Amino acid sequence: MVQKAKILLVDDRPENLLALEAILSALDQTLVRASSGEEALKALLTDDFAVILLDVQMPGMDGFETAAHIKRRERTRDIPIIFLTAINHGPHHTFRGYAAGAVDYISKPFDPWVLRAKVSVFVELYMKNCQLREQAALLRLQLEGGGKAVGGAKESAGLLAELSARLAAVEEQAEALSKQLDDDSADAAAVATAAHLERKLTGLRRALDALEPGAGSGTTSVSSQT
Numbered sequence: 392m393v394q395k396a397k398i399l400l401v402d403d404r405p406e407n408l409l410a411l412e413a414i415l416s417a418l419d420q421t422l423v424r425a426s427s428g429e430e431a432l433k434a435l436l437t438d439d440f441a442v443i444l445l446d447v448q449m450p451g452m453d454g455f456e457t458a459a460h461i462k463r464r465e466r467t468r469d470i471p472i473i474f475l476t477a478i479n480h481g482p483h484h485t486f487r488g489y490a491a492g493a494v495d496y497i498s499k500p501f502d503p504w505v506l507r508a509k510v511s512v513f514v515e516l517y518m519k520n521c522q523l524r525e526q527a528a529l530l531r532l533q534l535e536g537g538g539k540a541v542g543g544a545k546e547s548a549g550l551l552a553e554l555s556a557r558l559a560a561v562e563e564q565a566e567a568l569s570k571q572l573d574d575d576s577a578d579a580a581a582v583a584t585a586a587h588l589e590r591k592l593t594g595l596r597r598a599l600d601a602l603e604p605g606a607g608s609g610t611t612s613v614s615s616q617t
């Protein structure tokens with residue numbers, strides 16, 4: 392069973408949160424509400440999120456300040472943030488949003504289809520990265536065992552075959568996603584994230600190939616790829 396990604400929705404107005412849930416429910420992911428910046432930061436202490444939709448205008452800690460806190464934390468600094476705002480103060484206001492670490496800045500009322508499409512890209516990238524981390528962990532165990540599974544050569548060969556097949560599936564999906572991003576002229580942040588994912592996949596494939604019979608000592612490290 393594939394684990395669902397979590398999407399953090401941050402807005403001080405319940406009706407706005409309800410609207411976001413209605414728009415994003417079709418993605419079939421886990422939607423988490425936060426009614427303030429403080430509540431959002433608390434949620435980020437314990438859970439991992441694929442993307443954050445963050446309202447700019449909130450009493451107390453506004454969206455810019457909340458984003459600054461998120462980007463200062465090592466655990467959360469790489470989570471994509473999409474700013475949502477009901478007002479448009481011009482280029483300076485938009486620039487402040489990007490300077491705070493946002494990957495996008497959308498003014499309300501926004502097109503539900505566009506918002507859903509943007510969020511889905513980051514959810515898909517997050518899921519691919521999760522799969523990649525899982526493959527890296529399995530491969531690291533194999534490498535640390537010197538290419539020998541606990542049960543012997545037969546089990547080792549079976550694990551290698553399974554890893555190779557699973558990695559091939561992720562590679563195929565990542566390639567399709569990259570083509571989709573190119574075709575849709577997607578956000579630069581999404582394209583950069585996809586490129587980083589492909590680089591990590593290449594590193595994992597090299598490490599896995601090194602474990603194949605006759606490929607060498609099997610001491611390739613994957614620690615720098617995760």
